[in-house]
Amino acid sequence: MSSTMPFGTDLRAELGTPRRSCRLESSPRSRVWRAEVDGTPVVVKQLVDGPEADERYAREVTALRLAARSGPPVTPRLLGTDPAERVLVLELLEHQQPREDWLIDYATTLARLHATTGPADAGGALPAWSGPTERDTESFLHLATALGVEAPSAVRAELDGLLARLHRTPGHALLHGDPCPGNDLHTTHGVRFIDFEQASLGHGIVELAYLRIGFPTCWCSTAPPPALLDAAEAAYRTAWRDATGTDVDGDLTDACAGWLLRGDALVQRARRGATDHLAELPARDWTWGTATARQRLAHRLAVVDGLAADRDDLRHLGRLAAAVRRAMLTRWPTIRPLPAKRP
Template identity: 70%
Template sequence: MLSRLPFGETLRAELGTPGRVRRLASSPRSRVWQAELSGTRVVVKQLIEGPEAADRYAREVTALRLASRVEPPVVPALLGTDPHERVIVLEHLEQRKPPDDWVIGYASSLARLHAATGADAKGTLPDWTGPTQADAKSFLSLAHALGVAVPAGVRTELDGLLARLAHAPGHSLLHGDPCPGNDMHTTDGVRFIDFEQATLGNGLVELAYLRIGFPTCWCATSPDPALLNAAESTYRTAWRDATGTDVQGDLTDACAGWLLQGDALVERAHRRTTDHLARLPDRDWRWGTATARQRLVHRLGVVGVMASSGSGELKGLARLATSMRDTMLTRWPALKPLPRRRP
């Protein structure tokens, strides 16, 4: 196994010769090993050849360096890099079982991660991109396919939503995939790993994960409402402590943005391949802890409640989301709520 470890002469000269090498589980886009350097355990990660491999590597290294400014830490320490082989060497973290109220620590660390960057970071990472006109059109087509009438004014509301999301204030360091499994629960707090999709944008698009059901994650969950409210309050407090300012933006808009995106119903390898919302009337499919219809019913319920009690800019969407949810539950009564707990 040692001979397969991509640990070249540059890294050996800088960090020493690795020993006690063991392969770890990883995504199809990377290879990961645990090794020892001078008796200290480290993690060696290589981004393998494939679509956008160089970009994913650059994003991860850049994000780790930007996040390293946060104290207490919210990421593992970056010990070494080999751009030619797309290799990073990281501090090894001891993972412990997440507590039942894990969303509290998660939200605190997420806020501090987001606060790692400001306007001075512009250009270091790509800007976050949200839903498009094509997503909005697909969502409305799904409503028609379900036999649900679209209230007057919803198209205008969606145009406004897309514009607000595209111009949402902030240059936060966004993880890009802040899922259960990419959060390491340690004795010193939660730290995040796997920044291959990192961007800069408004942090609420990731705080929304807790309420909307972790839209880019195999592990879709819906925390207990009391824990959810406490986590969102913790996020806002941690942000204020780190920046001296209040969180800007609209959480309802962020959740509604995820509702529109059919690509947030499938794992990454299947995104940008077809209109996934158009598939839902005829078939369902399981991804991780839930099916696509389960995920969408949850999101429709969340947006229906939030938009109906919000600023009024999405009142028509609130009625549409509620009607679509009711129709889906009538047509497929066996659909279950998202699980409360992470696996």
């Protein structure tokens, strides 16, 4: 694809002639421009050729149209599309420096986003969310063995039960797929989410868990202070209740434990799917964004240890998580906590 901003005849007929275009920084999977169309500032995004590019484009367009149901808005407005060129034209919103308690506004908007879809949307253009698999549990148990930690025999049954609960948990929430700091715009009118290439339908609890488990699919992995974390989770539950008239269901402990098992959540998207990343950790560490893989895993282990302490059906997994973390800190004493603030 050319580096020239794509704005074809149909878009010009619908929206007008673009002027003053300027290329913006973006991921390797897309090209993004800022421009003006008939005096209105817009963002033009084109998904580049690559694996699953058509699917990612379809997910983003579908998610933005579904999210447009929300009031107040939770995304920029989708102004136009060109499917042949995989182009979206979006309302331009100016991002401001997030407040110290940014996580509360973030969680509130995340709940409103999740609440825009329901059972009637199942089976549509968005796929269902997919959770961890038996391959992930085996990889986690192999990591424990590699670190000299013997897994209790009862932990396999607990992991089987965990997978079964995650897979059968009903949910039709509009999931962003990568709700990271950086994919949230903090504006004068509230938070808006962008970049829905990985959107799906599932249970909102798996993305509410991002706050506590350290933003597992994100380059900017952080561990917010406990008071802010509690306030943000409460804000999510309040916003969900206001939007749906129901209380948040689902199990936050199960959701966090599910993220612990996923080695693919230790690397950026381009590296997911082909390698057992948990198996790599004993031999090497690597940095992605704000943290190393061992930092990320140590944080997740501590979270699951704390949450599972009072759970009869996850007690052994919690103890195993604590033992693996101790083994990591003994072997690599320089592992530091995740950053407390977003970059």
